[in-house]
Structures are given as structure tokens and as C-alpha cells.
Amino acid sequence: MEIDPFIFRLSIFILSIFIGYYVVWSVTPSLHTPLMSVTNAISSVIIVGAIIAALAGSSENTFSTSSTFGFIAIVLAAVNIFGGFLVTQRMLQMYKKKSKKK
Amino acid sequence: MISANLSAVFYLISGILFILALRGLSSPDTSRQGNYFGIAGMIIAIVVTFLSVGNFSTSLVYVIVFLMIGGVIGAFIAFKIPMTAMPELVAGFHSLVGLAAVFVAIAAYLNPEAFSLGVIGKIKLASLIEMSIGAAVGAITFSGSIIAFLKLRGIMSGSPIIFSGQHLLNLILGIAIFVLVFYLCKSQSNSIFWALIAISFLVGVLLIIPIGGADMPVVISMLNSYSGWAAAGIGFTLENTALIITGALVGSSGAILSYIMCKAMNRSFISVILGGFGADSSLDKEKEKKDQKPVKSGNAEDAAFLMKNASSVIIVPGYGMAVAQAQHALREMVDKLKKNDIKVTYAIHPVAGRMPGHMNVLLAEANVPYDEVFELEDINNDFANSDVAFVIGANDVTNPIAKTDPKSPIFGMPVLDVEKCKSVLFVKRSLSPGYAGIDNELFYKDNTLMLFADAKKMTEDIVKNLD
Numbered sequence: 001m002e003i004d005p006f007i008f009r010l011s012i013f014i015l016s017i018f019i020g021y022y023v024v025w026s027v028t029p030s031l032h033t034p035l036m037s038v039t040n041a042i043s044s045v046i047i048v049g050a051i052i053a054a055l056a057g058s059s060e061n062t063f064s065t066s067s068t069f070g071f072i073a074i075v076l077a078a079v080n081i082f083g084g085f086l087v088t089q090r091m092l093q094m095y096k097k098k099s100k101k102k
Numbered sequence: 103m104i105s106a107n108l109s110a111v112f113y114l115i116s117g118i119l120f121i122l123a124l125r126g127l128s129s130p131d132t133s134r135q136g137n138y139f140g141i142a143g144m145i146i147a148i149v150v151t152f153l154s155v156g157n158f159s160t161s162l163v164y165v166i167v168f169l170m171i172g173g174v175i176g177a178f179i180a181f182k183i184p185m186t187a188m189p190e191l192v193a194g195f196h197s198l199v200g201l202a203a204v205f206v207a208i209a210a211y212l213n214p215e216a217f218s219l220g221v222i223g224k225i226k227l228a229s230l231i232e233m234s235i236g237a238a239v240g241a242i243t244f245s246g247s248i249i250a251f252l253k254l255r256g257i258m259s260g261s262p263i264i265f266s267g268q269h270l271l272n273l274i275l276g277i278a279i280f281v282l283v284f285y286l287c288k289s290q291s292n293s294i295f296w297a298l299i300a301i302s303f304l305v306g307v308l309l310i311i312p313i314g315g316a317d318m319p320v321v322i323s324m325l326n327s328y329s330g331w332a333a334a335g336i337g338f339t340l341e342n343t344a345l346i347i348t349g350a351l352v353g354s355s356g357a358i359l360s361y362i363m364c365k366a367m368n369r370s371f372i373s374v375i376l377g378g379f380g381a382d383s384s385l386d387k388e389k390e391k392k393d394q395k396p397v398k399s400g401n402a403e404d405a406a407f408l409m410k411n412a413s414s415v416i417i418v419p420g421y422g423m424a425v426a427q428a429q430h431a432l433r434e435m436v437d438k439l440k441k442n443d444i445k446v447t448y449a450i451h452p453v454a455g456r457m458p459g460h461m462n463v464l465l466a467e468a469n470v471p472y473d474e475v476f477e478l479e480d481i482n483n484d485f486a487n488s489d490v491a492f493v494i495g496a497n498d499v500t501n502p503i504a505k506t507d508p509k510s511p512i513f514g515m516p517v518l519d520v521e522k523c524k525s526v527l528f529v530k531r532s533l534s535p536g537y538a539g540i541d542n543e544l545f546y547k548d549n550t551l552m553l554f555a556d557a558k559k560m561t562e563d564i565v566k567n568l569d
Contacts, residue, residue: 032459078172
């Protein structure tokens with residue numbers, strides 16, 4: 001009997017939770033705020049779903065209801081991606097200046 | 103157009119890069135490199151998606167235009183936002199992830215062919231369950247984060263909003279969500295799908311309104327976690343590895359942060375969710391007692407004198423410092439002290455501020471070297487050997503009552519042993535209690551000198567007096 005591909009995805013999911021558990025515990029408490037902003041940025045990889053939805057519109061009907069939702073989701077996710085990574089970078093930059101001065 | 107297998111491999115690579123992004127945060131030195139890994143992972147995921155859809159019609163132009171619009175807005179916010187406003191920024195970003203998850207789920211529901219999930223009215227059962235979970239959790243994240251944002255921003259009062267039957271209502275709505283998912287799977291009716299999303303929005307609001315200002319660090323972490331689970335739900339729908347891995351990472355990250363925050367307040371996660379903290383009626387009783395107790399208060403000159411004659415000073419910052427934007431003045435003061443060969447360190451309680459690590463970022467902004475900043479457990483023994491504790495904008499996290507009075511709502515919460523210092527300087531605007539609504543007996547100790555003023559102004563005055 002063949003294994004349902006869902007089981008494979010579930011395995012990836014569960015193993016990733018374990019990876020997340022160990023990786024996040026090793027994050028130093030002083031970087032917990034950048035941790036939140038960067039997790040914010042990476043969870044916006046949901047933009048791939050938005051892109052698929054947006055590109056599904058035919059050339060006569062670029063803005064079908066479904067693709068319109070996709071387009072809006074692209075804007076939302078893009079705000080998050082750019083905002084999240086840049087603000088993280090800005091914070092981490094501040095941690096750098098000091099270590100150099102030392 | 104690239105094959106599904108090849109794109110799956112690339113999605114896996116971007117998932118791994120995201121893991122490395124979080125891994126980098128284990129030390130400030132590797133953190134920037136980690137962030138680049140994250141950016142690389144995101145670029146790979148987006149490019150691969152374009153290639154695998156392979157539709158280069160006018161739609162693509164619009165996609166890029168919308169991507170750029172969002173990008174410009176995001177970049178603008180990222181550069182403009184003051185560091186003190188980080189908690190509300192993060193809450194706001196969570197709401198966007200949540201809403202994006204809802205919209206992707208809606209798009210997938212309305213046009214399942216595009217995602218190869220079957221046809222309208224005959225969506226595969228597993229996909230339908232996954233997308234409804236993604237949509238429901240996304241909707242809760244969205245509306246919950248909006249409320250958190252409004253509370254943090256001060257547009258909405260930080261005090262808990264409680265009404266009778268609240269928990270029962272939440273329970274009923276929670277059950278309703280499951281019932282709706284069940285019937286959605288049976289009938290695939292549009293109205294049920296919309297009802298599911300509407301109820302989830304409502305649940306998000308109801309979940310967050312009873313939670314008080316003091317519990318905000320937990321709320322933000324919790325919503326962080328939710329946004330991850332929402333992404334994972336959508337990841338299962340889209341059969342996308344990058345999204346599943348990321349969702350799991352973010353979900354567990356938020357959960358761990360919530361746990362750390364709860365532990366730092368000695369509160370159970372359940373009691374935070376049930377809310378109502380900070381609205382204790384005991385406040386009035388405390389007030390009567392307080393009026394009778396004498397308090398020593400001083401001015402900037404006294405404080406400067408005390409610190410100049412100390413050999414070691416520990417700074418205890420709290421949310422008040424963030425509100426007053428006093429971090430730069432504080433740094434200036436510390437520089438002056440250091441010139442006089444006084445040893446200065448910073449002690450940070452895990453829940454100081456309104457989100458995990460909030461104080462560390464503010465001190466970093468003011469160019470405080472991160473090796474002078476210590477966590478609670480690393481510095482707590484040093485108070486006994488130090489001359490002056492300078493408490494600026496913190497309150498509940500220094501309250502010795504947490505160690506002595508089992509009746510106190512914060513009993514058992516780990517606190518900074520500030521009272522063990524030879525003398526304590528307490529910068530505060532008034533004697534009002536902190537968020538927990540309880541009086542701080544530290545105010546009335548003999549070795550405590552209260553400095554009644556705005557944190558920034560007082561610090562600046564002390565700087566002047568140090569010359």
C-alpha cells in the first residue's frame with residue numbers, strides 16, 4: 001500500500017516543530033525582539049500562495065475574485081517581508097556598533 | 103516552467119535557510135548573517151513560485167507592481183518606526199500575516215483548480231479541512247493582533263474588558279467553529295465558509311480584550327505563535343514545504359516565548375488567556391495604607407551625589423523608560439559615571455517592557471554594549487554587593503512582596519532583588535502602583551530614595567549634576 005503524501009508533509013511539519021523548539025531555545029534572550037520580527041518576516045512566505053492565486057487569472061480576466069484576493073494578500077505579505085527583514089536588520093545593526101567599539 | 107519536483111527541492115532549501123536565520127540569533131555576532139539567510143530563503147521561494155506557475159501574462163506585471171507597493175510601504179515603516187514602538191509594530195505585522203492567510207485561503211476556496219485541489223464544490227476533503235484551519239487561525243490572528251495593536255498604541259485602554267458569560271461565549275464560538283468546519287466539509291456551501299471566517303474574526307477580538315496591559319508580552323508571543331500555525335495550515339493546503347517548515351518554526355517560536363513570559367510572571371498560560379489581571383479591587387485598600395506610610399523623596403542633586411560616591415551601580419530599566427524615551431539620556435549618565443571609575447551594569451527582567459527583549463533593543467539603540475546588559479538570573483546575586491540600584495520606569499518586577507506575601511497576586515514571580523542594594527533610587531512619576539495594581543513596598547524602605555519626575559527629565563538633570 002502506498003503512503004499518502006499527506007503523511008510525508010505531516011512528518012516534515014512535526015520534525016520542523018522539533019527543530020524550531022531546539023533552535024529557539026538557543027536564541028539569546030537579548031535578541032528576543034529581533035526573533036519576533038524575523039519570524040514575522042519569514043512567516044510571510046505565505047506570499048507564495050498569494051502569487052499562485054494572483055497568477056491564476058486568465059489574460060482577459062486578470063482580476064477575478066479569487067485573484068483579487070491573491071493580489072491583496074501579496075501587498076499584505078510584501079509589507080511584512082520588507083518591513084520585517086529591514087526592521088530586523090536595523091535592530092541587529094545596533095547590536096553591531098557596540099561590539100565593534102568594545 | 104520548472105517541474106514540481108525541482109520546485110519542491112527549492113522550497114526545502116528556502117525552509118532550511120529560514121532555520122538558519124533563527125539559528126543565527128543565538129548570538130549577536132551571527133545574527134546579521136542569519137538575517138541574510140532569511141532574506142535569501144524568501145527570494146528563492148518567491149522566484150521559484152514565479153517559475154513554477156510559469157504564467158508570464160499581464161498578471162505577472164500586476165503581481166510585481168503589487169509586490170513593490172507592499173515592499174515600499176514595508177520599507178518605509180521599517181525605517182521610520184522608533185524603537186520604542188516595536189511592540190505595536192510587531193503586533194501590526196502579525197495582523198498582516200493573519201489576514202494574508204485568510205485571503206489565500208479564500209482565493210484557494212474560490213478557485214481550487216489554480217492550486218490543484220479539485221474543482222469548485224468538490225474540493226478534496228483534506229484540503230478543505232486544511233484551508234479552513236488556516237483561514238480560522240489566520241482570522242483569529244488578524245483580529246486579535248488588531249486589538250493588541252490598539253491596546254499597545256494606547257488607542258484602546260490597556261485595562262481588561264470583562265463581561266459576564268464571556269468564557270462561556272468563547273467556548274460556544276469555539277465549538278461553533280468546529281461544527282462549521284464539519285458542515286463545510288459535508289456541503290461545501292459558500293455561506294458556511296464565510297460564516298466560519300466571520301466567527302473566527304469575532305473570536306480573535308474576544309480572546310484579546312480581557313487580557314490586561316501587564317500580560318502584553320504573553321499576548322504578542324501568543325499571536326506570533328498563531329500566525330505560524332495559520333501559515334502552516336495554508337502550507338498543508340498548498341502542499342508547500344517552505345510554508346510548512348516556516349509555519350512550524352514560527353509556531354513553536356511563539357509558543358516558547360509565551361512560555362518564557364508566563365514563567366517570568368509566575369502565571370499559568372490559562373490564567374493569562376482567561377484575562378482580567380490588573381483590575382484587582384484590592385487597589386483601594388492599598389491606597390489607604392499607602393497614605394500613612396512615609397516616603398523619602400529626593401531630587402537630581404541627591405541622586406547624583408549618591409551615585410558619584412558609589413563604586414558600583416546597577417540600572418534596572420522598565421517600560422517607563424521606553425515611554426519617556428529616556429534610553430539616550432540614561433546612556434549619557436552611565437558614560438559620566440564610568441568616567442569616574444564606577445562600575446555600571448544593567449539588569450533586565452524578562453517581562454520588562456511590552457514584549458520579549460524590548461529593553462535590550464532600546465539599550466542597544468542607545469549604544470549600550472550588550473555585554474553590560476544582564477538577565478535576571480545572571481545578575482540577581484550582584485545586588486547585595488552593589489551600592490546603588492537605579493530603577494528607571496520599572497515597578498512590579500522589583501516588588502519584594504512577590505517573595506514575602508503569598509496573598510499578593512504576583513507572589514512567586516521571580517523579581518530583581520533591588521532592595522538588597524545599599525541604596526535604591528527609584529525614578530517614577532508618582533506612587534501609583536504598576537500594572538499588577540499592587541503597591542510596591544520598596545517605596546517605603548529606609549534605603550530607598552524616590553525621584554518623582556519624568557524618567558527622561560530626571561536622568562538629564564542627574565547628568566547635569568554629575569559634572
